[in-house]
Amino acid sequence: MTDSAPSTSPRAMVILLAGGQGSRAGFAVPKQMATLGGKPVLRWSLDAFTAHPAIAGGVLVANDDVMAALGSLPDGWISANPGAERQQSVANALAALADRDDETPLLVHDAARPGVTIEVIDRLLAALDVAEAVIPTLPVPDTLVEQAGDAAGEVVDRTALARVQTPQAFHLGTLRRAHAAATDATATDDAQLVRRLAVAVATVPGDARLHKLTYAEDMAILNGLLRIETMTRTAVGMGYDVHRLVADKPLWIGGIEIAHSHGLEGHSDADVGLHALTDAILGALADGDIGDHFPPSDPQWRGVASHRFLEFAANRVVEGGGQIDHVDLTIIAEAPKIGPHRSAMRARIAEILAIPLDRVSVKATTTERLGFTGRREGIAAQAVATLQLPEN
Numbered sequence: 001m002t003d004s005a006p007s008t009s010p011r012a013m014v015i016l017l018a019g020g021q022g023s024r025a026g027f028a029v030p031k032q033m034a035t036l037g038g039k040p041v042l043r044w045s046l047d048a049f050t051a052h053p054a055i056a057g058g059v060l061v062a063n064d065d066v067m068a069a070l071g072s073l074p075d076g077w078i079s080a081n082p083g084a085e086r087q088q089s090v091a092n093a094l095a096a097l098a099d100r101d102d103e104t105p106l107l108v109h110d111a112a113r114p115g116v117t118i119e120v121i122d123r124l125l126a127a128l129d130v131a132e133a134v135i136p137t138l139p140v141p142d143t144l145v146e147q148a149g150d151a152a153g154e155v156v157d158r159t160a161l162a163r164v165q166t167p168q169a170f171h172l173g174t175l176r177r178a179h180a181a182a183t184d185a186t187a188t189d190d191a192q193l194v195r196r197l198a199v200a201v202a203t204v205p206g207d208a209r210l211h212k213l214t215y216a217e218d219m220a221i222l223n224g225l226l227r228i229e230t231m232t233r234t235a236v237g238m239g240y241d242v243h244r245l246v247a248d249k250p251l252w253i254g255g256i257e258i259a260h261s262h263g264l265e266g267h268s269d270a271d272v273g274l275h276a277l278t279d280a281i282l283g284a285l286a287d288g289d290i291g292d293h294f295p296p297s298d299p300q301w302r303g304v305a306s307h308r309f310l311e312f313a314a315n316r317v318v319e320g321g322g323q324i325d326h327v328d329l330t331i332i333a334e335a336p337k338i339g340p341h342r343s344a345m346r347a348r349i350a351e352i353l354a355i356p357l358d359r360v361s362v363k364a365t366t367t368e369r370l371g372f373t374g375r376r377e378g379i380a381a382q383a384v385a386t387l388q389l390p391e392n
């Protein structure tokens with residue numbers, strides 16, 4: 001006769017939140033579906049949870065489009081509809097877990113944090129043996145001050161503060177009670193709802209790899225933190241644009257306003273330089289042109305600042321897992337003189353594209369008084385963009 005082994009069957013469940021819009025990231029797709037290391041951001045944490053031996057399954061909160069793009073769910077996983085706020089998405093997932101008992105260990109996680117590790121799951125579940133709620137935290141590495149407009153105010157004692165990450169671990173019954181007691185939907189995480197019940201929330205060390213994808217530039221940070229090395233190919237695109245010069249209009253070129261007797265005519269602010277750059281990036285992506293994405297017939301683009309178009313193109317690169325290596329813009333104008341404004345244009349373009357200054361070139365030329373640019377009837381611009389894109 002052999003001793004019966006202790007039960008090791010997986011018990012823990014996960015609520016994986018992928019129901020947000022990702023508006024701060026500004027991608028054309030919700031940020032959880034952006035490509036990171038060859039797969040959607042959401043897949044990273046889903047794969048990590050699925051591979052962990054203590055996890056039985058979970059609820060993925062996602063809308064129909066995300067579900068369709070993701071395909072089938074792993075065994076033990078079901079889906080739930082998002083709510084308007086994160087807190088309501090968690091409540092919907094809790095409703096989908098109605099058949100589970102109150103003692104079930106539960107992890108609630110933002111799909112926007114792809115870097116889930118075995119170690120952090122282990123730490124949370126171990127701590128949950130002796131606590132009702134556990135969260136991963138990290139120290140605050142910067143000096144903190146109160147901000148009053150543009151002025152720095154009093155220093156805030158950071159030794160008493162911590163940064164809160166997800167996954168957050170609870171006994172299912174505890175989180176059910178916390179959500180049932182909530183009187184509004186303003187909680188930014190679940191642990192704060194539990195604390196409102198006067199239940200203690202324990203902490204364990206978090207992990208830098210759990211960095212949250214909030215803004216487009218977080219994709220580059222996550223690539224580094226997760227040590228993602230993707231096979232890439234170089235893609236080059238070119239763009240060309242022309243706008244007519246007319247009297248008494250502001251002149252925008254290369255993202256800055258230049259004092260001049262004439263300005264460029266167009267549906268938007270007519271920034272010929274940013275338009276050429278936008279088309280160069282879209283060209284390298286083989287993703288149409290500026291008119292396809294921002295039709296002049298659409299009144300919403302009337303008078304709009306052209307940095308919006310360039311940001312859109314740059315975000316298309318990042319959300320597809322690529323990066324901009326270099327852009328080179330040539331402005332063709334008899335007047336005004338572009339030289340005095342080149343530095344400001346380079347800085348503004350680097351800022352819009354979120355790339356280092358030394359990856360942005362701005363040049364200018366005249367056409368020796370020949371042609372429409374030489375006659376000062378209009379200004380032309382041409383641009384080349386060099387991208388690194390993931391191999392399919």
Ligand SMILES: Nc1ccn([C@@H]2O[C@H](COP(=O)(O)OP(=O)(O)OP(=O)(O)O)[C@@H](O)[C@H]2O)c(=O)n1
Nearest residue numbers: 018019020021022023024084085086089111112
């Ligand atoms: N109604 C919502 C809002 C957010 N989330 C999820 O909660 C996590 C954390 O939210 P956040 O980073 O704020 O994501 P978004 O709400 O998508 O971002 P934004 O506020 O920029 O639109 C994300 O994984 C997001 O998909 C959700 O499931 N349901």
Ligand SMILES: C[C@](O)(CO)[C@H](O)COP(=O)(O)O
Nearest residue numbers: 086110164165166188189212
């Ligand atoms: C839940 C969370 O990720 C913990 O840090 C955070 O509160 C989400 O905040 P957001 O402003 O909704 O992104």
